[in-house]
Amino acid sequence: xxxxxxxxxxxxxxxxxxxxxxxxxxxxxxxxxxxxxxxxxxxxxxxxxxxxxxxxxxxxxxxxxxxxxxxxxxxxxxxxxxxxxxxxxxxxxxxxxxxxxxxxxxxxxxxxxxxxxxxxxxxxxxxxxxxxxxxxxxxxxxxxxxxxxxxxxxxxxxxxxxxxxxxxxxxxxxxxxxxxxxxxxxxxxxxxxxxxxxxxxxxxxxxxxxxxxxxxxxxxxxxxxxxxxxxxxxxxxxxxxxxxxxxxxxxxxxxxxxxxxxxxxxxxxxxxxxxxxxxxxxxxxxxxxxxxxxxxxxxxxxxxxxxxxxxxxxxxxxxxxxxxxxxxxxxxxxxxxxxxxxxxxxxxxxxxxxxxxxxxxxxxxxx
Amino acid sequence: xxxxxxxxxxxxxxxxxxxxxxxxxxxxxxxxxxxxxxxxxxxxxxxxxxxxxxxxxxxxxxxxxxxxxxxxxxxxxxxxxxxxxxxxxxxxxxxxxxxxxxxxxxxxxxxxxxxxxxxxxxxxxxxxxxxxxxxxxxxxxxxxxxxxxxxxxxxxxxxxxxxxxxxxxxxxxxxxxxxxxxxxxxxxxxxxxxxxxxx
Ligand SMILES: [Zn+2]
Numbered sequence: 203x204x205x206x207x208x209x210x211x212x213x214x215x216x217x218x219x220x221x222x223x224x225x226x227x228x229x230x231x232x233x234x235x236x237x238x239x240x241x242x243x244x245x246x247x248x249x250x251x252x253x254x255x256x257x258x259x260x261x262x263x264x265x266x267x268x269x270x271x272x273x274x275x276x277x278x279x280x281x282x283x284x285x286x287x288x289x290x291x292x293x294x295x296x297x298x299x300x301x302x303x304x305x306x307x308x309x310x311x312x313x314x315x316x317x318x319x320x321x322x323x324x325x326x327x328x329x330x331x332x333x334x335x336x337x338x339x340x341x342x343x344x345x346x347x348x349x350x351x352x353x354x355x356x357x358x359x360x361x362x363x364x365x366x367x368x369x370x371x372x373x374x375x376x377x378x379x380x381x382x383x384x385x386x387x388x389x390x391x392x393x394x395x396x397x398x399x400x401x402x403x404x405x406x407x408x409x410x411x412x413x414x415x416x417x418x419x420x421x422x423x424x425x426x427x428x429x430x431x432x433x434x435x436x437x438x439x440x441x442x443x444x445x446x447x448x449x450x451x452x453x454x455x456x457x458x459x460x461x462x463x464x465x466x467x468x469x470x471x472x473x474x475x476x477x478x479x480x481x482x483x484x485x486x487x488x489x490x491x492x493x494x495x496x497x498x499x500x501x502x503x504x505x506x507x508x509x510x511x512x513x514x515x516x517x518x519x520x521x522x523x524x525x526x527x528x529x530x531x532x533x534x535x536x537x538x539x540x541x542x543x544x545x546x547x548x549x550x551x552x553x554x555x556x557x558x559x560x561x562x563x564x565x566x567x568x569x
Numbered sequence: 570x571x572x573x574x575x576x577x578x579x580x581x582x583x584x585x586x587x588x589x590x591x592x593x594x595x596x597x598x599x600x601x602x603x604x605x606x607x608x609x610x611x612x613x614x615x616x617x618x619x620x621x622x623x624x625x626x627x628x629x630x631x632x633x634x635x636x637x638x639x640x641x642x643x644x645x646x647x648x649x650x651x652x653x654x655x656x657x658x659x660x661x662x663x664x665x666x667x668x669x670x671x672x673x674x675x676x677x678x679x680x681x682x683x684x685x686x687x688x689x690x691x692x693x694x695x696x697x698x699x700x701x702x703x704x705x706x707x708x709x710x711x712x713x714x715x716x717x718x719x720x721x722x723x724x725x726x727x728x729x730x731x732x733x734x735x736x737x738x739x740x741x742x743x744x745x746x747x748x749x750x751x752x753x754x755x756x757x758x759x760x761x762x763x764x765x766x767x768x
Contacts, residue, residue, distance in 0.1 A: 304754075305754065347754075350755075351756075357717045360684055361683050361684055361717065368683065377728070381717065381720060
């Protein structure tokens with residue numbers, strides 16, 4: 203999977219860009235707040251149709267403009283595809299090879315990326331929603347249809363919550379409960395299947411990249427079981443919670459309330475982990491995704507590393523960088539610091555300087 | 570600019586209320602109408618007025634009709650033991666075009682959607698039940714849309730009809746005819762597999 207080139211119009215502060223990328227290392231550098239992360243975000247958008255910074259669509263458009271546009275040529279296997287995303291104030295218009303997609307999920311899978319950003323560190327120790335997001339984004343890269351299932355569940359959930367708020371009777375609630383059970387247990391099943399596949403990669407890589415002798419684990423809040431049992435399990439939980447749900451006007455069980463516990467030596471990182479452990483954990487979780495995608499699609503995903511230069515100083519992360527630099531695939535990394543630029547392995551890469559929203563191909567000496 | 574031509578601006582504003590029509594398209598349509606011969610514009614205006622004046626909803630099935638009850642409800646050639654429930658008249662027309670269904674219809678005029686404030690009392694559900702209670706129907710085919718709301722409406726109706734002891738069926742999730750499986754989206758394939766049957 204290679205990003206051949208990228209064209210941007212009115213994307214945040216990047217008013218106009220047309221960049222041909224290196225098929226291995228791309229180093230995006232410059233002072234802070236010049237647009238480095240915006241550039242990485244635009245690349246991420248091509249694979250996820252979402253910003254990793256939680257930005258809404260209209261925040262991605264240059265504030266002086268009405269619309270923005272991201273266009274790229276990607277190579278998947280031996281086939282090139284033209285991907286475009288038109289951004290309007292109230293929506294997105296993704297196109298593949300000039301054709302508008304019927305469903306957003308059709309767009310995913312043309313350009314698989316894994317992102318590493320310090321911003322996601324807070325997801326490890328923060329609220330469950332952050333960890334669910336980490337997991338869901340990972341699944342989407344391996345299975346685009348998961349997006350349809352998540353959207354269906356969200357819609358059912360919102361409809362059901364509305365009824366609960368209105369104090370609707372059981373008879374009106376029943377079809378929505380049934381739909382919630384059907385779509386919700388399927389999402390739990392998808393998540394469990396994915397985690398089961400990821401776990402061996404994860405344990406291996408966690409030891410390799412700095413966990414030393416510690417054992418690590420991933421624990422989904424619902425025990426693993428076949429889909430039919432998951433369905434019965436969720437239906438039972440909703441039955442038990444029925445009275446409280448009515449009191450609160452909220453759906454109290456389902457994948458929207460599950461958590462993914464990150465364990466080191468059997469203890470939850472949320473409560474006990476040191477900063478270093480949490481960092482290693484997130485990196486291992488991401489590295490495991492990379493390994494899984496390589497196995498699933500026989501092609502390495504594109505790696506996006508946001509502002510990880512500071513991590514270089516950290517001995518604990520040396521193993522992680524070795525892991526990254528040994529990948530066969532394409533890598534994009536942003537850096538405000540110069541030490542990174544002298545890393546010998548990066549000398550084969552291309553350098554791009556971002557200054558006040560202007561992107562220029564350059565070399566570190568001249569830059 | 571348009572404000573200086575009030576009658577033109579008024580037409581654009583009215584046309585822009587059409588589903589799927591924005592200001593740009595409305596302006597184009599208005600220019601088209603402007604260039605038509607006088608008789609053409611009168612014919613269009615007449616057609617719109619006639620539609621409003623002459624059509625109503627059938628008091629039995631709630632399909633659009635000029636006579637009440639509608640031609641479908643009055644047709645003795647139709648199977649009066651079989652009833653198909655749809656969300657909108659357009660769905661009825663689609664099933665009629667397929668010539669695959671010979672029973673009677675009932676149009677709900679929407680689907681349950683709490684977020685849009687649409688509950689059972691906002692749909693033609695009460696008249697449906699009293700129709701069923703009058704007896705004669707042996708099977709109810711629920712052909713609501715394959716959306717979250719259409720599915721929930723189907724489940725709701727199934728539960729409501731259950732005590733009447735009438736068989737309730739749901740339109741099957743299908744693969745479009747003439748399509749090769751590899752080009753059908755995953756959700757459709759998924760539903761089709763779940764809904765498989767013996768042959
Ligand atoms: Zn009728």
